[in-house]
Amino acid sequence: MTEAIEMPKYQSHKQVWGLKIKAIDGQTITPNEEGYAPFGVSAEYLEKHKPEVGGYYVVYEGGYKSFSPADAFEAGNTLVGKPSPDIPVLLRFYGADNLNQLIAEQNDHVRQLQERLKPFLKEPTPFIRSREG
Template structure:
């Protein structure tokens, strides 16, 4: 480990220079399920003459036919000089950064994946995605067009309609509270509340559905 990297990863305890500890001792673990947009970097031209810019050639990671140049500023590349295979990442707040390929691929799956694609995950990862708004399905499901979505329910309640009132012995218009639930689009196009089976929970063939 270089001295530069070591200095970034350590903090001092008190005034003792010798009492250096790794910064991870002051951190908690977090897991992200946020969505970002990213382009694949396929070429890097460092230090363009007369500028402080680095020209990146980027393309859609899933459709690599169209390429475009992107001028990265010095502050974007000072910590990590991009290489072909890395990613240019755009966040919801407009912030743009460069991510090494391994770090990005370990943390993100393409939302545009479809049932039958190569991007498979276990149920734990699928639940994280469905709660963030994605549609999920198992690659092994036989029914065409089936997928699961997350419904937020009505935790604060809504006025119940006649059918609900009769089913629950309530008065029409009474406040009806409903907790969040999972809903399945079935092969015939209808919808129903859904609970996973043991096989679903243990399955590792979950995919993101684009529909």
């Protein structure tokens, strides 16, 4: 009996474009992301890739179009230029008037925590090293 060996493994480093699929109506895909209009796909695309709601419509460099289930797409891809958290939402959450105030308050919290932990942190015993030679 021959032992099966694992196929060579590759790390993907491509950039792709993708839209999560909210709905499929005939040959029209409606993206989940706001700001994108529904768009048509060919019957050949539907037959070959069998896209499903919740998965991703994917376009590779060179124009190749594909479909990826959500789990596989989200595990293997990170949004490029992902927007940072909405600053006004953070300010409301922390009750701060502006970003500088929020940063100052967070720095103050860190300093307070450091002070509270000082009694539990022991400095290493210093030792004096004599120079030989």
